[in-house]
Amino acid sequence: MSYQQLTERRRYLISALFDRGISISDIANTVKCHRSTVYRELKRGCNNSLYSSVLAHQLAVMKRRCAAKYRIPQRRIDFIEVLLTND
Numbered sequence: 004m005s006y007q008q009l010t011e012r013r014r015y016l017i018s019a020l021f022d023r024g025i026s027i028s029d030i031a032n033t034v035k036c037h038r039s040t041v042y043r044e045l046k047r048g049c050n051n052s053l054y055s056s057v058l059a060h061q062l063a064v065m066k067r068r069c070a071a072k073y074r075i076p077q078r079r080i081d082f083i084e085v086l087l088t089n090d
Contacts, residue, residue, distance in 0.1 A: 009034075011060045013034050014056040016033065020033060022054075047062070
């Protein structure tokens with residue numbers, strides 16, 4: 004299986020199946036991802052042994068938004084400010 008980030012829909016499906024007591028392997032087959040992905044998702048998104056798909060998705064979006072590849076280095080910001088003041 005190729006790598007794909009979990010969508011909100013997939014997280015909701017994981018939540019619904021997990022609440023029904025379906026096995027992790029069956030959840031992974033239904034969601035079409037590796038079972039280790041489901042294990043990691045449940046580990047990250049559980050609060051007091053309850054999985055919240057909404058909370059898990061919000062955390063994933065925030066983590067993606069704060070990723071290093073989206074940050075502009077301070078040196079570049081300073082350089083742009085210098086160029087703008089000189090112009």
